[in-house]
Every structure is written in structure tokens, then in C-alpha cells.
Amino acid sequence: MKKIIAIIKPFKLDEVKEALGAIGVAGMTVTEVKGFGRQKGHTELYRGSEYVVDFLPKIRIEILAESEKVDAIAETIIKAANTGKIGDGKIIIMPVEDVLRIRTGERGKDAI
Amino acid sequence: MKKIIAIIKPFKLDEVKEALGAIGVAGMTVTEVKGFGRQKGHTELYRGSEYVVDFLPKIRIEILAESEKVDAIAETIIKAANTGKIGDGKIIIMPVEDVLRIRTGERGKDAI
Amino acid sequence: MKKIIAIIKPFKLDEVKEALGAIGVAGMTVTEVKGFGRQKGHTELYRGSEYVVDFLPKIRIEILAESEKVDAIAETIIKAANTGKIGDGKIIIMPVEDVLRIRTGERGKDAI
Amino acid sequence: MENKIRRVAWTTLILLTAFSFWPSLAAAAEAKLNAGNTAWILTSTALVLFMTIPGLALFYGGLVRSKNVLSVLMQCFSITCLVSILWLAYAYSLAFSSGNAFVGGLSKAFFNGVSFGSMTGDIPETVFAMFQLTFAIITPALIIGAFAERMKFSAMFLFTGIWLTVIYAPVAHWVWGGGWLGSMGALDFAGGTVVHINSGVSALVCAIVLGKRHGFPEQPPSPHNLTMTVTGASMLWVGWFGFNAGSALAADGAAGMAMLVTHMSSAAAALTWMFIEWSKFGKPSALGIVTGAVAGLVGITPASGFVGPIGGLVIGVVTGFVCFNAVGIIKRKFQIDDSLDVFPVHGVGGMVGALLTGVFVSSGLGGVGLAEGVSMGSQVGIQIVSIIATAVYAGAGSFIILKIVDAMVGLRASAEDEQVGLDPSQHNESGYEI
Amino acid sequence: MENKIRRVAWTTLILLTAFSFWPSLAAAAEAKLNAGNTAWILTSTALVLFMTIPGLALFYGGLVRSKNVLSVLMQCFSITCLVSILWLAYAYSLAFSSGNAFVGGLSKAFFNGVSFGSMTGDIPETVFAMFQLTFAIITPALIIGAFAERMKFSAMFLFTGIWLTVIYAPVAHWVWGGGWLGSMGALDFAGGTVVHINSGVSALVCAIVLGKRHGFPEQPPSPHNLTMTVTGASMLWVGWFGFNAGSALAADGAAGMAMLVTHMSSAAAALTWMFIEWSKFGKPSALGIVTGAVAGLVGITPASGFVGPIGGLVIGVVTGFVCFNAVGIIKRKFQIDDSLDVFPVHGVGGMVGALLTGVFVSSGLGGVGLAEGVSMGSQVGIQIVSIIATAVYAGAGSFIILKIVDAMVGLRASAEDEQVGLDPSQHNESGYEI
């Protein structure tokens, strides 16, 4: 059981979602976040001056998956979210000790 | 030391919070997220057409706890957040290496 | 490879960001969250009555870092985010199994 | 001078009544159209419609949780539409055509006989009918604050239709259409009884019959967007100039004074509320000051054409003070979940205003003066009768209507619909996707 | 009585035409200024400007995704500015100065000869010119709904400038400035052809030429803030009182009736839309009811000074019904991405209204009556000619303008700019930082 976190560009969400659906990923949890990295923030205008805004809007996707599916998922995300430009984001894979389904109390991979 | 993440239906937040308070859980961090899973998104009307909206609003609760309390917490959440209907959400239990309290610099369980 | 989560007071974000920049932390992902802990919620007025609002606005910072940098990062955050008052927040250190850069497919510490 | 004005005010009142009684006659007389007065009432009509959509809709909408905001907006908007069609069909006729002391007739149903040339006084009857329609719209729209966040849309819609027919139209007839309260000499310049007591008491009954929202009173109220509420309150204030100064049905000194006292009462009540909060809690709040302003506008409504600047000031201070306390009593003492405090602000504020109208109309206090041979005591007595009559009729009537609607479609959204929010459950929509 | 009013209406029309033809003469005549009428048209001007900024801007802005909201607001605002300066420079002259049957001349370029004392009828010419300007502003602003979320700002700006010059100014001249449609007897009280068919058909052409947004029609539409849309719709409704009742150019019975029928048509269309949704999907929506209201306002626009209450009611119901279906046909059947449904609401609604004006103008149906010697059939015929002429001219003209602008600066934002959003890509800004 792993948790995969993907931080992507917002307009790639639909493509990622669809690509994951195609390989049978049934669920995910999505958060709107702000990213800070190598990609330079965009400039904004404010009454005749330009300012650099550091933070960029990003989408954070959290996916629980059985360990053996992790690579396929990561690959799929990379394919769907990649634009080749700086700021495309990261995928993080983390260990999970257990998962429960609130509705049924099921545990482990049955809960996903 | 573990981190428990619970993804629940928004209107259950107050009940979960109270139930956790009752068993002595003093703190938590809450995020508004969008969920995607088996629960089908609701339909929305837009000028005479119906559309299915995939994502559903959910609440993500993050709780740090000593390992021995994890089961009690999970159980409590299940009891409080359960409606028996699809989409009630998940509980995820993850390992934590250390916790620090910013105010004091305390580490480990003293920091919770 | 670790993931550091810092939950801080919102107005400390800029200071923390700068302090981290100074020690070479190049990236982070930030989420607006609501915190619940020992710090008592503030009272709000509503038409001649006072109510306690439990949840307080907090900022959650997520940072991926090589294991050996974790202590320096935690220390830096503590220094920058500390006000000495209750509610300053927590730092959580968690294990990470792998990180990928979506743009290039790089893995591990090259991906940070 | 003052004397002349007083006469004018009374004559206007009498003429208005007369015209409502014998409208065909009025039209026949072909009073010369006054373009200035017509311009102002056309404008006032726009201002009063603006009070409901978007004014009241935003004022109320900001106070509910975001999952219910569209339901509030939708209720205000649909009430606007429904009341308009009923007004055209029969409600204008019931309120303003010739009938008996209790209700008008159907001679003007479907605006029969209301043509391009029909006049009411020196303005076109179409303009008079439109202006009055905007009052008929806002009155039931005010009520929705009482049952916000829990009533079914279908029930709200039915309730409004019946309520307009059997409560609003008759009460408007009593006071302004030639009915018994007007004949008795009750003073209600712009709707203290017809609009505010009427809606406020009905709101209270709705709140009681529907019962509390899930979580009341433990959960703190959570207005989702106070900027929306302040915006709405500001629009209400501006629109109220049309409401009160428009009720002069002319662009003259009476209209000017009505606007002045309206403004001063609002400002005075707002500051009163603010200072009470400031001294009690150490901090004044935005929601507090705007609520006070609305209370002050309610209080001055029945008095607006009758009192002078000092009357406006005092009515504002008193209404602000009384309404502040009324909110607490209803919510905390009686634990009635009148969600957006319609009764303590509109019901109680309307009563305070109706009473004080009887006092400050006195020329000694800067008003237009009591009618010939009427003492302040007896005028206050008449005002009390009009308050009680309206409150009892509206309260009992609303109760019966609610029971009927409950039997027909059920009043309350299911517990789950309430928890999920009325926007998705009643309208398949959500307010924000930001 | 009715007869007199009809005469007044026709005389007004003729005078208006006359004044536009011989403006210097009109000024020379120094008709006595009517302060009441002037007050109402000053007010109406404010109301109609209010319709575009902020009304339409909010109505449209709430319907797009949050990354494009400022682009919509900015387009409405910049159109307001650009059209105003062109109006001053030459467009007012092209539309309303003496010329030929197709377009006016340049005798009033830069408001030459429009002084403090110039009159149009019994109101100052400055007031007439300002009132008309607000119509010239909203018409191209309506079009932006068709290409929302994907057009370059520079292209939009150029398109508007050319469109105003070669489409709007002539068409306004045809109908109101002494041109061939007005002379033929086409009835368009407040802009069914000039404003709504004109903009609606142009919008359709824009939508087709620009092509679909990325994701259309698979992705569900995602209005980012429906409270904004409902607010904007409410402002449109209120502002429309100035649009239609102001078009009487007087504060009189015609203005009163125009306001009344405008209101009733809007209410009727809104409820029609609501009931269709309710019966079809089990739930009525806020977006539905406000869209219906706007459709009803569009439908009554050409008819507003000519028809009576029943005409207003029927036009509302019919427009609501037809526009509801038109939206579906354009979007689902033809899969045209007219982003905010400008054609089905304004184009189709305007056509329905223009047609029905020819019917309900009949005095037998409560209208002011057909002109001497004109049968209902021939009036409807004239209306059809005016619909077709406007649609063909606007459609073909817009197509050519789009091609020219495309060649000059390119019409569409790049795929990436569209995906990132027009706010950051076109304006270096973002709407919200909450």
C-alpha cells in the first residue's frame, strides 16, 4: 500500500484524471495548492508597476494504491501531465501502513 | 508516532471533531479537498442541460497521534463519519519519523 | 529522502519562505488549511452575540528534502515561524520512498 | 407654511385613498400628468426593485453558508417573478381596486382598464401599479430570512403565492387601498405595517413552525461572505430612498423630507448598534453596523413622510437600541431559529416605528402635524390598533398557510438535503467553483 | 384616449426621426425643455450604463472559469471606453445625423454643433446623445459572450471598433436615425433589431469563426461564481427599466406602460424557463430562472412602447419557451460553442420579440394600435423584413470583420494562453487571491 502525491499544473488535471481512469485508478483526492520552485513566478501588473508573484497555482493529487501499481501510476501521470516545460511538477511516493473504508470498516487493499 | 488522514463528507466534520475531542484528541489540521471515487458525482443543471460533475467536495483531516492511539482514533472517526452510503471516505495511517512543536522546539510525542 | 510538513501561522509564510531560500531550499508546496489545537479559536461577533470559532487559519508547507538536510530545515522553520505564543504550529517529518520530476522523469534526489 | 404642507400631505393621503376607491373616475378626470413626479416614481420603482434583486438577495445570501447561497438568491428572484404575475392577474386589483373595507375587488384583474392614459393622481396608473408592485415583491422576500437553509423550494414558492393573496393584498388594502385602517386614520407612509410588521410576524411564525436548523443553537452562525452582506445592506439603504421618498408619489418637499429622515434614521440606528457592540464587546462589527442601519430604515418607514429631522434621529436611535436587544431575546432567550433575524429587525423595528410615528407626526416635534381634532394619545392608540391588527392577521394567517402547504408538499427539506445544502439538493447547482 | 396616446407615440417616433434628419433645425427651433422628461432620460442613461458596467460584466463574468473572469470584465469595461470615444468622434453622427437611407453623415463628428442649448424634442441633445451612447455600448458588449475564454484582447478591441463603425452605426440609422427601416414603418421601440438581433447574429458568427474552446463539448461548463451571475442578471433587469421605459424619451404614460410590460415579460419568461426545467429535470435552477428573465427582457424590447400588459405577458412566455429550446439546439445539436449563449438568448429572443411586436401592437390586443392603413399582416411582414435585413447585414459584416482582424492580429489566444487562462495571459492579473 502506497500513497502517491502528484503536484501538477492545474490545466492538466482533466488529462491526468482520464489517463488514470484508463488504467483503472478508481479514486483520488485533489487539493488546490500553491507551488514554489524553479519555475519563476509570473509577473503581475499593478497600477503601472510590474511585480513578480512567487507562488504559482498547482494541483495536488493524492492517490492510494497497492504497491505493485505504483510504477504504472507514476508513469501514467508523467505521460499525461508532461508539457516539457519547467514547473510540470513532482510525484512523491510514500509508505502507508493501513487504509480503512469508513462506510464498511474494510481495511487494506479492500478499502481502496 | 503516526499520521492519520481521514477523508470525510463535509457535513460530518463537526461530529467527527466532537467525537475526537471526547477521546482526548487535542489537535488536527483540516483541508477542503475534492474527492473522486466510486460515489458518482452529482448532476448539475446548466441552461437546460444536465452535466455530471465528477468531483465531490470532501474534507481532509490530518491528525498526528501516538501509535497506540491510532486504532481508537480510526474507530472513532468511522463511528462519527459513517452514513452507510457510498462516498463516506477513507482513513489512511502513515508512519511519521518525528514531530516538532515550533513554539518550544519539543520533539516526539511531547510535541503533539 | 524525507517530506517535511510545517503547519505555521499564515503571516509567517513570507519569513519562512525567505529563511528557507537562504539555506538553499528551492521548492515547496503550500496549502491553506484550518487548524485546531490548544490555541483557542478567536471569538467572532454576530449581531450582538459572541461565538467562539474553533478553527484557525493556518498555512501548511510541504517540503521534499534529502535526509541530511532535514534537521537544518526544521531548525530554520522553527526560527522563522516562532512567535513564542501558543499556536505557532508543528513540523512533521515523514519517510518518502521515491520522488519523480514530471518534466524529465528523473528520480530520487535529482528530482528535487 | 408648515400648515400648508400638512394640508398637502393630508390631501395627498386622502386623494390617494379616493383614487383607489374610484379609479375609473380618477382616470376619467384625466388629471394633468406631471412629468417631474412621474420621473421620480419611475426612478423609485427601479430603486425598490433594486432593493430585492440584488439588494436583499445579497444581504441575506452572504449570511448563509456557501452551500445555501444560491437557494437564497433563487428564492428572492423567483418571488420577484411570481409576485409580479399574480399582481398582474389579480393582486393589484385586490389591493387597490374598489371593494369593501377589508379587500378590493377584481375589477382590475389582468390590469383591466389600465391603459396608456390611465392616471393615479398626476402620474400614470401604470407607474403607480409598478411602484406598488415592488413593495409587494419585497415583503414576502423579507420572510425567507426566517426559514433560510432549510425550507423546500416548492414549499417556499407555494407559501409565497398564497401569502401574497390572502395576507399581503388585504393588508395593503386596509392601509393604502381605501380599507378600514386607512379610514380610521392609521399613519403608515411607506409600509411599517404593510411591509415590515406583516413580514416580520409572518417570519416569526415560519421560524417556529419549521423548527430549528440542524446544529442550532450550538453551532456558531457562519455567514459565508460578509462582503456580500455589506454590499446588500448598502443597496438596501440606497434603494430605500425610492421606497420612502417615492411613497410621496411626487418629487416635492415631502419626498425631500422623507429622504432626509430616512437617511438620518438609518445612520443613527447604525451608530447606536455599533456603539452598543463597541461598549459591550470592545469591538464594533461590520455585520452589526449594517444590521443597525437596516433596523433604522425599517423604523422610519411608517414615519418617513410625517416627521421632521429630529423625529428621524430619535426614531433611528430607539429602533437601533430596541432591535439590538430583540435579536438577543429571540435567539438566545426563546431559542427561536429565525435564521436571519427577520422578526427582531423587521417585525419589532416596524412596531417601534409605527408607534413613534404617532408621536413625531406632531408639529411640535417637527412633523407635519396631527390631523384636525386628533390628539397625540388617540393617534398613538390608532397606531397600536393597526400594529395589533396586522400582527394578529399576519401571524394567524401565516400559520394556517404553512399547515396547508405542509399538507400539500411538506415544508422542510430532508435532513440529508439540509446537510448537503439546499443548492445541490434543491437546485442541482453550486454557488462557487473558484 | 387610446387614440390620443397612439398619436403621441407615432408623433414621437416621427419627431425623433425628423430631429435626427435636421438636427440643426431642431436646435434652432429651441423646443422648450421639459425638466421632468430630462430628469428621466438622465436617470435612464445611468441605468443603461449600469447594465453594461457592472451588470453585464458580472452576468457574464460569473459564467466563465475564474482564470478568465477579469478578461470578461475588462472586455466590457474597455468596450465602454472605446465606444464612447468613437461615439464622440463620429459614430453618433453616422447614426443620428442627416445622411441617406443607409447611414448618417459626419456633420456632427466630434459633437460639432452639440452645445449646452441644443435640443432633441424637449430634452437636451446632449442627454439624447448620451442615452443613445449607452445602447451603442451594450450592443458590442453582448457579443463578447460568444467568444469568451478564448479570444485575444487585441482582436476583441479591434473587432469592436470596426463593428461599431460599420455595423452598429448604420443599423441604428436604419431604424432610429431616419433610415430605410424606420421609414418603412418597422417597429423597434428599444432595440430588438438594433441591439439584440444585431449582437446575437454577430455573436453566432464569432462563435463559429473562432471555433470551440478546448474541452467543448465534453467538459461540463463550469461557471465559477453563480452569485455573480445572479447579481448581474438582477442589475440587468433593473437597468432595463431605463433601456425600455427611457426609450419613450419622456416620463409619461408610454414610459410607464413600457416599464410595466418590460417587467411582466421578464417575470413571465423567467417562470416559463423555471417550470420547463422543473418538469424536465425535477429541479429548477438559479441560472435557469435568471437566463429566462434576460430572455424575457430581450423579447419585450422591440415591443415595449407599443404593447399592453397582456402583450407583455404573452411575449414573455413565448420568448422564455423558444429561447430555452434554442440554447439546446445551438449547443447540443449544432455543437456551436457560443460560450454564454448569446445567439439563442439575444438573437433568437430579439427575433421572437420583433415578430410579436407586429402582432401585439394591435389595439385589439391592448397595444397602441397599428398605424393608419396598416394591417397586422403587413406589419408582421415589415417586421420580418427588418429581422432578415439586420441578421444578414450583421452576420455577413461580422464575418468579414473577423477575417480582417484575424489577418491583422490573429483572433484566438494560443492554446497555452487559453489553458492558463486569459487573465494571466492577456492581462498579467488574476481575479482572486482569497
Place this chain on the structure above:
Amino acid sequence: MENKIRRVAWTTLILLTAFSFWPSLAAAAEAKLNAGNTAWILTSTALVLFMTIPGLALFYGGLVRSKNVLSVLMQCFSITCLVSILWLAYAYSLAFSSGNAFVGGLSKAFFNGVSFGSMTGDIPETVFAMFQLTFAIITPALIIGAFAERMKFSAMFLFTGIWLTVIYAPVAHWVWGGGWLGSMGALDFAGGTVVHINSGVSALVCAIVLGKRHGFPEQPPSPHNLTMTVTGASMLWVGWFGFNAGSALAADGAAGMAMLVTHMSSAAAALTWMFIEWSKFGKPSALGIVTGAVAGLVGITPASGFVGPIGGLVIGVVTGFVCFNAVGIIKRKFQIDDSLDVFPVHGVGGMVGALLTGVFVSSGLGGVGLAEGVSMGSQVGIQIVSIIATAVYAGAGSFIILKIVDAMVGLRASAEDEQVGLDPSQHNESGYEI
């Protein structure tokens, strides 16, 4: 013709002055009430109140961070209330009752003698007093932009009360109430000096005395909701029609021309600002265009009743250009944290307008013409005197008031209160819970 108009304009000015001097006499004269003019000033009063609440409140509120939005709204709203009560109590009397060249007397304190029948020219005095009150409200409300996000509410409240009394009331008297500037022949149709220079210079002093916000100028400004700002700017534009065209105190050709030039100046300044940004940064911004529009409205304010269309156009372009540069100079060169740029827009814009009024009033340039025997040079001289006098008085006075208020309650919120936000720290509230 032009001559006649010029005479009318001057006579109006003189009459206005006269009436202010001998108000009881004016009332006694019982000038016949003009309903059309009264209708327009009633409407204008509503429009100008609308400018402050919600217009300015939203315009400013959108520009601050979300943790301070309610503080801005609350400041606008509470200023509205406070100024109204002071106006009633004594400020109207100080500004407009008979006194000396510097300030009026107290003969009209508590609106003593202002009755239903009192007249100012041909409109009721109540209407004149209400109209003027809305100017007295917006002027101090403009100032809050300078110290947004850091001033204590109590200090803001005290400052406003004293400022209105010792700065606004006298300066209004100087120009419009029979004081020395008016007598000298200074031209200020609708408040270039009284409103904009007065508030702009006071704002600058506030910004300097209060000092910079935490993070200025390193942190980028972060307007939390530009849709709110664009909405507010739109409302300001529409409301400004009442401000400037209402200042004619009549619905006539002067009002019509005032509305026209107001509109054109705003449009021209907005486009000027937009094109500067476009050429300088490659992209035009929504905040830029609306800021330009407001600057153009400010610039035309003193000139609005005196200049023709070309004057309006030129004043717009010049004001837009100058204000654009002034913003940069204050913020980047002098590093003064005038949070929402009140001085560069209102102070500088007002000065540009006041100056150019002296030029474009000339009949050769399309204006009403200079007064008999006054050359353009000497008129410009008078204008410069009025600018300097107002600026010096407002600047020095504000400085002293700030020092007094600082001694009484302290001006600035604590560093922590500022960081947490003024909404929770000053008002125990938060704007959004979405």
C-alpha cells in the same frame, strides 16, 4: 445661445451662493418648486450615496488583502453614518449657512428652520442638503485608501469626525457656501478642490504620518479580489453621473453637458492608462483601465458644468497620463505607502482638473465662457490659488488632527493586529468562509 447658457450657469452659481447666505430669505421667497429638477436631484443623491456604499467600499475593498476587506467596508459604512449625523447636527450649517468668508454659522444647526417647505432655488432645501451630504460622506471616505490595512478603527473614526468639522465644512463653505474662493471666482463645479484635492492631500499626509505597512515596498501588492474592484469602479462611474450632472441642481442642458463630458473624460483617461500599460508592459490590465477611468472622473469634476465635449476629452487624456505617472512617483520614487494611491489619483487628478477648468471654460474651446472681464490667464491664476489654498489647509490641518488623534487613542494598529489582519483584530469578524 451660448451666451444665454453662460449667463444661466453664472446666475445659478450666484443664486446658489446667495441662497446659502440668506437661507431664511430664500425660503421666504418661496420659489416655485420644479418637480423635474427635484426628481433629478433626488436621483442624484441616491447615485452619489451609491458611490460610497457600496461603490467606493468595493473599489477599495477588492484592493486589500482578504484579512482586511471588512475593515475597509466598515470604514466606508461608518463614515457614512458618522458624517450624516454631524451634518444634521452642525456641519451643514457650517458649510452652507450664512457666516463669514471662512466658515458658516450655526443658525441651521440640527436643521433648524429646514422644513417641508424650505427651498434652495427651485428644489426643496431638504433635497439640496441631502445632495450635499453625500459629497461630505464620500470625501473623508476617499481618504481611508491611504491608511488602509493598518489604522485603528477608533482612530479612523475620530479622525473623520474632526476632519469633517475643521477641514471639510470650511472648505465647502469657501467654494460653494458663499466663502472667499467662490467670491473670488474660483470655478469648481462638482468638487475638484472641495472633494478631490481636499481628500487627496489629506490622504498623502495620513500615509506619511502613519508610515508604511509591514512589507512595503518589498512585498508585491496583493489585491484579494479584482472583480470587486472592477465592480466598485463601475459603480463609481455610474454614480458620478449624479455627482457631476446633479451639481447643475437642475435637469437641463447644463446637466446634460456635465454628464456627457464626465463620461468622455472617464473613457479617455481609461484608454490613456490602458495604452500606456499596453505599450510599456505589453499587456493592458483590468486594474489599470479602471484606475484610469476613476482618474478621468476626478479630473473632469471641477470642470464638468463649464466645459464642452472637446474639453472633456482633453481633460481625460491629460489626467490619465499625469495620474499614471504620479502613482509611480509616489510609490517608487518617494516610497510613500499611500496604500490605494489616493493622492496620485484624487489629489493630483483634482489639481489637473482644477487647472484645466480655467482653460477649457473658454467659449473658444467649447466651454460656457469665462466670466465678463476675466481673461484665461487670470482665471487660471484664480484656479491655482484655490488649489494651493485647499492643499495647504487640508495638508496642515490633517497633520494636526492626526497628531491629536494619536495622542488620544494611537493611530496604528499593533504590529500583530496588522499581521493578523484588521478584520479579526478590529472587528472580530472575517470576510469569507467559503
